[in-house]
Amino acid sequence: MTRTTTRRAALAALGLGAALTVFAPFASAQTVADIKKKGEITIGMLVDFPPYGTTDAKNQPDGYDADVAKLLAKDWGVKANIVPVTGPNRIPFLLTNKVDVLVASLAITPERAKQVQFSQPYAAATIVLYGATKTPIKGAGDLKGLRVGVARASTQDVAVTKAAPEGTEIRRFDDDASAMQALISGQVDAIGCSVTVAAQIAKRVPAGTYENKFTLVQQSMGIAMRPGQEELTKAVNEFVAKNTANGELNKLYQKWLQADLPKMQ
CATH class of the missing domain: 3.40.190.10 (Periplasmic binding protein-like II)
Structure with missing residues (x-):
């Protein structure tokens, strides 16, 4: 393996976010x-x-x-x-x-x-676990075996990843709009989202279709x-x-x- 290849591999291992953190002090x-x-x-x-x-x-x-x-x-x-x-x-x-x-x-x-x-x-913003009313979810432990959508690299991504037990299938989407659509179309059983996003979903579907299951985190x-x-x-x-x-x-x-x-x- 060449020195250049080794360096590229190291940067890849760090990931984009970490690499940018390393170089951030050089920003004017x-x-x-x-x-x-x-x-x-x-x-x-x-x-x-x-x-x-x-x-x-x-x-x-x-x-x-x-x-x-x-x-x-x-x-x-x-x-x-x-x-x-x-x-x-x-x-x-x-x-x-x-x-x-x-x-x-x-x-x-x-x-x-x-x-x-x-x-x-x-x-x-208050982040909640939002899912179908008919799906019995009272706490994080009930997510095992379920599909949970989140916007990638978001607060809800971090919160769901931390709370979900092993066996939860976390599906990451590019943004909240994509996660919202995944819930409505049945690709996931629930999503982690802000209460404001949950309110937007509630306006688009018949009353009582979805509900806030539990609060994941309130973030400033x-x-x-x-x-x-x-x-x-x-x-x-x-x-x-x-x-x-x-x-x-x-x-x-x-x-x-x-x-x-x-x-x-």
Whole structure:
């Protein structure tokens, strides 16, 4: 085996996420002054996670995250350039400088905190196991022998993988929309998803078809930046604190989720 082949094999073993983590410190630091000089901030956002991220009638990014992204740009006096990302590629997009920050429903976890720098929470999501009402599921132990769908590399993927006993068939899809369709079409018996995704499914099927089986986890979500961007992180935290205190984030949360912004640590 050649030295080049050995190196490629090593990188493959690490996986893309780990490899990007290794190279992340070489990404250039960015400040608010840099962003203002550029005149715009490029923000990565999911568009398949309603009501946090979706598209409007003109196929433009919309939802709670879109409104938060636009509010951030307005506060800094720059244009918001919103770039659609997916669950699996959102962190790679950030670490390879394709976006400046992520306002992409990214749950704050210890594993992700090794790759990115999080702001204080600006939103929260409750993740549940959602399945057919006729399927008896009272807890994680009942998943043995069942097919459970999740969006790949998502919080629900992590939560289901951790909770499911041996013998559970976990099927991973590219996004929540694909997992949702898999449940409706009978490809899986249940899915791990946010309560907002569950509500979307409930609107599309006869009443009583599906139900929340149990809560997997409640996660706070943060705006993500590349590691080492202390000045930028401070400015984003000031944005979150200011717009939490003045009620602007709560107004947006009520607009999209019909509930008050949860109290978050």
